[in-house]
Amino acid sequence: MSSIEIQNLVARHGSGFVLGPCDLSLAAGSRTAVIGPSGCGKTTLLRCIAGLHPGEGRIALDGQLVNDPKRIVPPSARRIGFVFQDGGLWPHLSVAEHLSFASPGLGTQAAEELLAQVGLAGRSRARPGELSGGEAQRLALARALAGDPRILLLDEPLHSVDTALRGQLGVLIRKLVDARGLTLVLVTHDRDEALALADQLVILKSGKVLETGSADTLLQQPRTAFGAAFLAGATCVPVSVNGGATVATPFGPVPSPADRSCPHALVLLPGEVVVRGDGPVEARVLSVFGAADGARALIDLGGHAMQVPNDGTLRIGTTVRVALRGAPRVLPMDRSEQEANA
Amino acid sequence: MRHLPLSLAATFCVLFLGAPLLVMAWSTVFSEDGFTLQAYGQLLAEPIDRLQMRNTLALGATSTVIALLLGGGHAFLTHRTDMPGAAWLAPLGAAPLAIPPIVVAMGFSDLGKTWGFSVSGFMICALLLGISYAPLVAVMTARGLRSVDGRAYEAVLLTRGRAPAERMLLRMVRPEIAAGCLFALVFVVSEHGVPEFLTVKGKTWHTYAEGVFARWTRRATGVSHADLVSPIVAAVPLLLIIAVALFFALRLRAHTDLRSVRPPLPRRSLGRLRIPALLLPLVYLGAGIGVPLVVLSRWAAGSTQVDTPMGFAQVRHNVQAAFSQAGTDLTTTIVVAAATAVLVLLIAMPIAFRAAGRWPVLQHLSVVPIAVPAILLGMGLVKVWNSPLVADWLYSWSGDFYGTAGLLTCGYAARFLPFGVLALTQSLQRQAASVGEAAQLSARTPLARFLRIRLPLLMPAGWSAMCLVFVLGLRELDLAVVLPAGNETVVRRLSNVVHFGGEDMGGALALMLLGVAVLVPLIVVLVTGRRLTSLS
Incomplete structure (x- = not known):
């Protein structure tokens, strides 16, 4: 097991910033998912940890500095397993040759055991071109584990497989990571993938860390509107924060936030808004549909679409009144932009 | 290390x-x-230099047009249509590259003697060089056609019809064709062997590259610094033409993205023209490979x-x-x-x-x-x-x-x-x-x-x-x-x-x-x- 300490990490592509400054501390044996929209710097962060992308700042793995202004440890010496988004398999090598090249000390017996663990038993002679999408991902995982790494980095590992296989591979990854006591860092823009594989979440936007914390905390008590929208599927209705003690929202006034230097939004988590005859806000029903957890309706709430439970009485085109369970929540819309402006 | x-x-x-x-x-x-800078004072000063420059430019342009017709036509027919034998003929488009231009010239010269036509002068030189460097246009045109997403063509075909789809296709392949033409131009204007051969065989007719070489072989007769370096100075305009052509050729070549695998273009049916269309590849390959091989075999x-x-x-x-x-x-x-x-x-x-x-x-x-x-x-x-x-x-x-x-x-x-x-x-x-x-x-x-x-x-x-x-x-x-x-x-x-x-x-x-x-x-x-x- 190995901890990852990142301090003041900055990465560039050409002359433009991609990542940072970024500080992160990931405990040994933790399972962390870095999530965020495309182009936010997730993969670059992973590549910096692996030593595949030059970064300014300090990176320490298990207390050992691998990246600082004076010392850069090459990728092969960091004992890191990496599963690339596109697999990065070597098309001219067989499955067995992948493992023997990745880890010269791995014996035939150990290689066969590893292949059996990832579900590739009997496929040692196949080449990547002969493997299915799921098998190719399993091979990428086996190759990453072959060198006995202390940290496993996964770049959208379930991106290219179908829904049924995602579940299987997710379970397999979790099992292997637990069995080997690895520190896992996963990069994805898929919330479900992140929640399935990780306990800790890091939300990244425009190269900056917006929020970190346990999955439960970030889901239930998001600290930014973006985090709430991205992670919990919240609907964000911009509100005006002026000098007053309270902020007016469609669901009533809320105390004004202390930090008024950036735009704020009323954050409505799924399930927080319910249809109620005496509700303070009027909304229009756009559509009704069935979902796994019961019937639902999509409503237009002042130009913002959101789902509410449907008890069977809602009809398309009708107007209903909605209310909020609990107190309204106003959160900053983009802390990274706020920091940049500061 | x-x-x-x-x-x-x-x-x-x-x-x-x-x-x-x-x-x-x-x-x-x-x-x-x-x-x-005395040597540069004599740049294009002599009428012969200016004549050679004009000859070279005219030769380059004419040969490039011939290369475009033969090489581009061959690539288009073999990659884009249902012409019989297209799969076999397509890779042969690059084959004339194996024959030295001087051998092509010698082949046609012999053919001219046998059939009684004169192989000398500007047009023959342009034709021979056009044939010799047509493979560059053929290869680049084929590359362009392979890079076009068949779905993009079909989308226009469904919405706008055949003619707009063909126009769009031409626009998409144009950078590659232009790059091939510019590469052909580069090689034609720096070619000295064929123009020299035609000069020996026929009436005196000079190009720039050949003139530069002639100056080089005569430089020992010069006495002043300007005389001694005149072959180099004389080549500067040629160098500029080639550099400009190459710059644009590479810029155009860079447009094509062959990284992703795309559905190929649908082949067009030639209908009744399927057999007559064979004439162009046969003329191209016949002139580029057939004639030199036959003449060399006859010599042997x-x-x-x-x-x-x-x-x-x-x-x-x-x-x-x-x-x-x-x-x-x-x-x-x-x-x-x-x-x-x-x-x-x-x-x-x-x-x-x-x-x-x-x-x-x-x-x-x-x-x-x-x-x-x-x-x-x-x-x-x-x-x-x-x-x-x-x-x-x-x-x-x-x-x-x-x-x-x-x-x-x-x-x-x-x-x-x-x-x-x-x-x-x-x-x-x-x-x-x-x-x-x-x-x-x-x-x-x-x-x-x-x-x-x-x-x-x-x-x-x-x-x-x-x-x-x-x-x-x-x-x-x-x-x-x-x-x-x-x-x-x-x-x-x-x-x-x-x-x-x-x-x-x-x-x-x-x-x-x-x-x-x-x-x-x-x-x-x-x-x-x-x-x-x-x-x-």
């Missing part, structure tokens, strides 16, 4: 490209009396011997004569071409890795040798490697390098280096970055990673580049004319046929050379089991 391959490649480029060009440029502005069979009937006995006799009289030349030519191919691969590889990575500008810099006419590069190599300074310092302990096939090999390698760099760079750019990065994470040495992962993935392009360079090395005349060891090459001997006769033995020799040019790539395909890709 990590930078050793690149350092060696850079050293090679300095010694066999940078130094010759720099020494020539230096000599034009520095005389014994110091800095002077004794067609030029008045007192002996043609037949296999003559062929055997001439092949034996070719072996006995020019066997050494044939061996030298093959060895030099093979060594050039290997050398180009070794030098191009570290450059290509950098060009595909952090220094993309290297890809553009690497085409400088194409921009410099071979005659000029040859002159530069003579100036550097035959200078008293180098002779006194180097040859005293290394032996005379100047007169050996070593300098010829290095000169060829310098000239054909762009083909290696471009082919390997493109191959590297098409590989996913993660393939190399995954290897970086393994507990292997850099050498093991290179030999086991990078090299095998690069070798299809490497074999392609080596085959191309090998074939070009077999047919290179311009450098062989200038460098002393070039006297021992087959192409040089064939060019002497123009001046001194001996067509029967020359025909047999040329056929053997062409056989080698075809056989070696075939063996490579059979042995490696791989298609030769990335040539374009």
Whole structure:
């Protein structure tokens, strides 16, 4: 097991910033998912940890500095397993040759055991071109584990497989990571993938860390509107924060936030808004549909679409009144932009 | 140690490209009396210079149009239509590249004698060069057609109809076609062998490259600094034309993205024109390959011997004569071409890795040798490697390098280096970055990673580049004319046929050379089991 300490990490592509400054501390044996929209710097962060992308700042793995202004440890010496988004398999090598090249000390017996663990038993002679999408991902995982790494980095590992296989591979990854006591860092823009594989979440936007914390905390008590929208599927209705003690929202006034230097939004988590005859806000029903957890309706709430439970009485085109369970929540819309402006 | 391959490649480029060009440029502005621009005062001053410039431009434009009609037409018909035999004819589009332009010219000259038409003058020269360099347009047009997403064409076809779809297709392929035309133009304007051949055979008719060479051969008669450097100064406008054409050709070539696999274009039905359409590929391949092969075969069979009937006995006799009289030349030519191919691969590889990575500008810099006419590069190599300074310092302990096939090999390698760099760079750019990065994470040495992962993935392009360079090395005349060891090459001997006769033995020799040019790539395909890709 190995901890990852990142301090003041900055990465560039050409002359433009991609990542940072970024500080992160990931405990040994933790399972962390870095999530965020495309182009936010997730993969670059992973590549910096692996030593595949030059970064300014300090990176320490298990207390050992691998990246600082004076010392850069090459990728092969960091004992890191990496599963690339596109697999990065070597098309001219067989499955067995992948493992023997990745880890010269791995014996035939150990290689066969590893292949059996990832579900590739009997496929040692196949080449990547002969493997299915799921098998190719399993091979990428086996190759990453072959060198006995202390940290496993996964770049959208379930991106290219179908829904049924995602579940299987997710379970397999979790099992292997637990069995080997690895520190896992996963990069994805898929919330479900992140929640399935990780306990800790890091939300990244425009190269900056917006929020970190346990999955439960970030889901239930998001600290930014973006985090709430991205992670919990919240609907964000911009509100005006002026000098007053309270902020007016469609669901009533809320105390004004202390930090008024950036735009704020009323954050409505799924399930927080319910249809109620005496509700303070009027909304229009756009559509009704069935979902796994019961019937639902999509409503237009002042130009913002959101789902509410449907008890069977809602009809398309009708107007209903909605209310909020609990107190309204106003959160900053983009802390990274706020920091940049500061 | 990590930078050793690149350092060696850079050293090679300095010694066999940078130094010759720099020494020539230096000599034009520095005389014994110091800095002077006197030589440039005479630039295009003489009417003959201006005439040669006009001739060259007109020849370049006309030959390019012919190359476009033949090469572009061949690629379009074989890649885009349901013409019979299209699958077989398509790869043959590049085949005329194996025939030296001088051999094509000699073939048509002989045909002219037999059928009673004159092979001389501007139009014939343009036609011969157009045929010789049409493969460049054919290869680039085919590349463009392969890069078009068939769905994009079909989308326009469904919404707007056939004519707008064809117009859109033409717009999409236009950069590649234009790049092919510009490459053809570059080679035509720097060609001196065919114009010189036609001058010898017919009425006096000069082009710029040929004029530069003529000045070079006469320079010993000059006395002033301006006279001595006049061949170099005279080449400057030619250099500018080529540099501009190359710049645009590379910019246009860069437009095409071959990284992703796309659905191919649907083939158009030619209907009743399916059979008549065969005429264009047949004319193109007939002129580019058929005529030279038939004429060379006839020569080898004794067609030029008045007192002996043609037949296999003559062929055997001439092949034996070719072996006995020019066997050494044939061996030298093959060895030099093979060594050039290997050398180009070794030098191009570290450059290509950098060009595909952090220094993309290297890809553009690497085409400088194409921009410099071979005659000029040859002159530069003579100036550097035959200078008293180098002779006194180097040859005293290394032996005379100047007169050996070593300098010829290095000169060829310098000239054909762009083909290696471009082919390997493109191959590297098409590989996913993660393939190399995954290897970086393994507990292997850099050498093991290179030999086991990078090299095998690069070798299809490497074999392609080596085959191309090998074939070009077999047919290179311009450098062989200038460098002393070039006297021992087959192409040089064939060019002497123009001046001194001996067509029967020359025909047999040329056929053997062409056989080698075809056989070696075939063996490579059979042995490696791989298609030769990335040539374009």
